[in-house]
Amino acid sequence: MTKPIRVWLTPPGPNSWKVIVVLEELQVPYEIVSFRFDDVKKKPFIDINPNGRVPAIEDPNTDLVLWESGAILQYLVEQYDTNNTLTYTTLKEKHHLSQWLHFQMSGQGPYWGVAGWFNVLHPEKLPSAIERYNEQVRRVLGVLDSWLEGKQWLVGDKMTYADLAWVPWNDRLDSTIGVAPEEKFTGFPNVKAWHExxxxxxxxxxxxxxxxxxxxxxxxxxxxxxKGMASFQEYEAKIAAGEDTAKV
Known part of the structure; x- marks a missing residue:
C-alpha cells in the first residue's frame, strides 16, 4: 500500500500547487505540511531544502527527499504514473514534455514572478521595469498561443504534466500584471481555452x-x-526582526 507523500509548502506561492494538482490527477496519497513564509529559511525546513524554497517532498515509499517543483513533477510521473496518464514514453514526446517543462521553469515562472514583484510588491513604481517584465509576460504568452493554434495540449493528444505545470502561475496572471480577471488572456485565445x-x-x-x-x-x-499589514516590505521587516507575524 502506498504511503502518503509529504509535501512541504507555504500556501501563497504558485509552484507548490503544480505538485498538488499532479498528485490529485494521479490519485497518489499525500499529506501537506503547511507552514508560514516566515519559516522557509529556518529549521526544520532547511534540513529538507537547504535553498529555503517551496515545495519539497518526502516520499516514505522510496526514502527520497526532493525539491525544485520541476524535478518533483518528473519524479512523480516516473514513479507513480504507471499507466502513462500524464506522460509519454516515446522518444520525441518524452523529450518534448521535458522541453515545455523547462520553458515553464525558465520562462514563465521567473518572468511572471518578477512582473508580479514590480507591479504589486515593490515599494515604488518603476515604469521601465513594469513595462520590461509585462512585455516578457506577453512574449511568452505569444509563444504559447502560437504553438497551441489548432491544438488542445502542448504535446500529443492528451493533457500531460507539462500542461499542468503552467496552470498555477497563469491562474493568477490578472493580479500579476494588474488587469481584470476576464482580461488576463486578452489577445491570447488559445491560451485562454487551454487554461480553462x-x-x-x-x-x-x-x-x-x-x-x-x-x-x-x-x-x-x-x-x-x-492581513493587517500594509506592504510586503513591512512583512519582511517583521520577519527580519523576529516578530510573530501571526499576531498582527
Whole structure:
C-alpha cells in the first residue's frame, strides 16, 4: 500500500500547487505540511531544502527527499504514473514534455514572478521595469498561443504534466500584471481555452479549495501578505526582526 507523500509548502506561492494538482490527477496519497513564509529559511525546513524554497517532498515509499517543483513533477510521473496518464514514453514526446517543462521553469515562472514583484510588491513604481517584465509576460504568452493554434495540449493528444505545470502561475496572471480577471488572456485565445480546460478539472478545483483554506488558516491576503499589514516590505521587516507575524 502506498504511503502518503509529504509535501512541504507555504500556501501563497504558485509552484507548490503544480505538485498538488499532479498528485490529485494521479490519485497518489499525500499529506501537506503547511507552514508560514516566515519559516522557509529556518529549521526544520532547511534540513529538507537547504535553498529555503517551496515545495519539497518526502516520499516514505522510496526514502527520497526532493525539491525544485520541476524535478518533483518528473519524479512523480516516473514513479507513480504507471499507466502513462500524464506522460509519454516515446522518444520525441518524452523529450518534448521535458522541453515545455523547462520553458515553464525558465520562462514563465521567473518572468511572471518578477512582473508580479514590480507591479504589486515593490515599494515604488518603476515604469521601465513594469513595462520590461509585462512585455516578457506577453512574449511568452505569444509563444504559447502560437504553438497551441489548432491544438488542445502542448504535446500529443492528451493533457500531460507539462500542461499542468503552467496552470498555477497563469491562474493568477490578472493580479500579476494588474488587469481584470476576464482580461488576463486578452489577445491570447488559445491560451485562454487551454487554461480553462485544465482549471475546470476536479483536481484543480480541489487544489484551490485546499489553498484557500490554508491561506485563511494563516490569515493571509491574496498576495501572501498577512492581513493587517500594509506592504510586503513591512512583512519582511517583521520577519527580519523576529516578530510573530501571526499576531498582527
Amino acid at each position: 480546460r485544465m482549471t475546470s478539472r476536479p483536481s484543480w478545483i480541489k487544489s484551490m479549495e485546499t489553498r484557500a483554506r490554508l491561506m485563511d488558516e494563516q490569515g493571509l491576503m491574496w498576495n501572501g501578505v498577512p
